[in-house]
Amino acid sequence: MKIHKYDTVIVGAGGAGMRAAIEATKRSRTAVLTKLYPTRSHTGAAQGGMAAALANVEEDNWEWHTFDTVKGGDYLVDQDAAEILAKEAIDAVLDLEKMGLPFNRTPDGTIDQRRFGGHTRSHGEAPVRRACYAADRTGHMILQTLYQNCVKEGVEFFNEFYVLDQLIVEEDGVRKSAGVVAYELATGEIHVFQAKSVVYASGGTGKFFKVTSNAHTLTGDGQAACYRRGLPLEDMEFFQFHPTGIWRMGILLTEGARGEGGILRNKDGERFMEKYAPVMKDLASRDVVSRSIYTEIREGRGCGPEGDHVFLDLTHLPPEQLDAKLPDITEFARTYLGIEPYTDPIPIQPTAHYAMGGIPTNVKGEVLADNTTVVPGLYAAGEVACVSVHGANRLGTNSLLDINVFGKRAGIAAAEYSATADYVELPENPAELVASQVERLRESTGPERVADIRKELQETMDANVMVFRTEQTIKSAVEKIAELRDRYLRVSIQDKGKRFNTDLLEAIELGNLLDLAEVMAVSALARKESRGGHYREDFPNRDDVNFMRHTMAYREVTGEGPSAKDSVRLDYKPVVTTRYQPMERKY
Amino acid sequence: MATPVMDKAQATATADYITATFRIRRFNPEESDAVIWEDFQITIDPKERVLDALHKIKWDTDGTLTFRRSCAHGICGSDAMRINGRNRLACKTLIKDINPDKPITVEPIKGLTVLKDLVVDMEPFFQAFRDVMPFLVTEGNEPTRERLQSAEDRERFDDTTKCILCAACTSSCPVFWNDGQYFGPAAIVNAHRFIFDSRDEAGEQRLEILNDKDGVWRCRTTFNCTDACPRGIEVTKAIQEVKRALITRRF
Ligand SMILES: Cc1cc2nc3c(=O)[nH]c(=O)nc-3n(C[C@H](O)[C@H](O)[C@H](O)COP(=O)(O)OP(=O)(O)OC[C@H]3O[C@@H](n4cnc5c(N)ncnc54)[C@H](O)[C@@H]3O)c2cc1C
């Protein structure tokens, strides 16, 4: 075991982590721990754009953007946070441009903007051009630009270090962050990083679904590490299903495709979104479009022999426009489906895409231990966190924005805290939990296999807690997850070595997914209403009287030693409402 | 509006499984210094990716098989490897396209130290990238709004912005295999991205770095890199443009 000491430690080197690192490195001695090389992070997969009311191509302002964000999130958004997001969006985009990001340009040479779902003029009157973009590789350009600037600033990275535990120590009755414990992939060595402040920026958790746009490595490690140490997770029942994933594979085809004029069609060639969202049509918010697709499929208007998908039709768009604005996604269709998007429509289905919930923070990025108390020295930003600017449903292009605005805020706040705070003393045996977990898996001879349990988990999640949910389906997911968690205790791995043991890490990641799946299902079961991404067929309406509140899920342990049992305890937190009272949500 | 044609989509629906042999180069210094080739026979839909096949082997047969991967759709650059003797991304290569009637060989990319199975040491590769000042350098006061750039000026360096740093190009270059000091195509591509960006003001400095004995002049224009690039970047052309800029000092 090695012990390191830094002022500030950042967990994750995606957009949020690197944006934080650029700020923190200027202000404090900072280390970035990341399980992937920075440029491998899934921010690089983002395609469509980053929202900001620059008003470069038509009238726009941050207040409209705030409204759209609140409405898009079905009023579960904390409105103070949404206002910050929309106001600071403009500088966030300009910062990136100054760092070198090659945005597409207007004829005047300013940053070009395009339409995206749910972003409107004058509170819903018509779509507005708000998404700043670089073809359909905006995330790639953000990730590269931030990495380039990390190189420029001399940010210190620990690549292929997996953070597996968050150290929390109680001092004078206050729970504080003392540092993190990481596992080094190359050597199998365990490292303790003592730090005055820690920023989680470890991304999403989509891999508990089968059909997903998320990378294999998005396994919710940060959420799980904090949850296991008694910190709450907020709004985990809210997961976004993006309407247009490549059929069966889940690879994303950006909403920008519809922003450029693409149309969804059922097997009769009908533009069915006209029925469900007369004004915004194909550009209604994602939860609305995903439900509409499944309604078409259920009512027998799906395409293909099994009627299990619909089409994204780009054939009426000029090939030059596809080449210039959507080069990557048209190539995905050619590579993975053998389809030519100039002439043939692309089969799509909704794909599990984005975790609205996560580690609760306030607008400074400080992590909450309950509804109001902050954990000194602990911060989170990006998809791992829940501020909450996305509420029950995130608008497209608001996440690339979120990681930049709140990544920057968290990086500054953490470094400023490091400048004044003292180190918290490490616990007696800081690496104990990780060491025993690693040892148990290496030595286990149990009959269960990681791949089987993961597959069954993904299947139950897809079948039971996807776009449509009922008490019955969620209950069967809860039961199945409990069975899988029990079987997980008897899982064994084949690679017993220390060097690059990805077999071991996949097992650990599966443990994280199982814990988070349980939190998600239990939170979903208790929310007896439909709001944004959480749709209960048995409670199809939004219920502001009983459920206009955030879910806060805590891990509760009863008993001790081997007979200890853990379960999820739910509590609730009020929503911050400033300007906008809940209204019916129509597109 | 006519009903969209559905034939092609339907064609992709049916899965005709085949049996394919993957011949994989194995190396684990923790166990032995020997390199061995191991054959795995699997039943798989040929429309799946080589990455799916590797997962199938790892998950169903041999958990010790080690490789890097993340996004699974050609965007993150984790899984460049030599497949049937050519550098490709495992997640962007469909089995049907690489003649599964014969054993499919999979080995690590060349010119970088192998650490275990298909995993190589990427540090020298990233060091070369960092050495070319891969970031925008500007002088004077920052403007309040964005810097202006015409669509044509933006287009000038578009091709080289696509790089995902997978190392497929660099590790396909015979010069790089023989001389680990050569910057390699990927670093030059990333220098190009800034040299030809109208906003940047450090072109001269970057050119001086590449004028070094281990810089662009080592390139022998074999085009391996262009063939290997999974993003379709015209790598050799970019290197030529940098060479020309060094002679004319115009860019
Ligand atoms: C295909 C796709 C397209 C998208 N398109 C858009 C779009 O157009 N606009 C938009 O606004 N949003 C989009 N999104 C959403 C957005 O891209 C993501 O939500 C956002 O990029 C997440 O950034 P992040 O920094 O929080 O996490 P990530 O970029 O996922 O980074 C996570 C980081 O954490 C590290 N990490 C994880 N676990 C550990 C651990 N245990 N220890 C150490 N390090 C760890 C990883 O190495 C990685 O560096 C898209 C998402 C997808 C999947």
Ligand code: FES
């Ligand atoms: S896994 Fe990301 S490029 Fe292949």
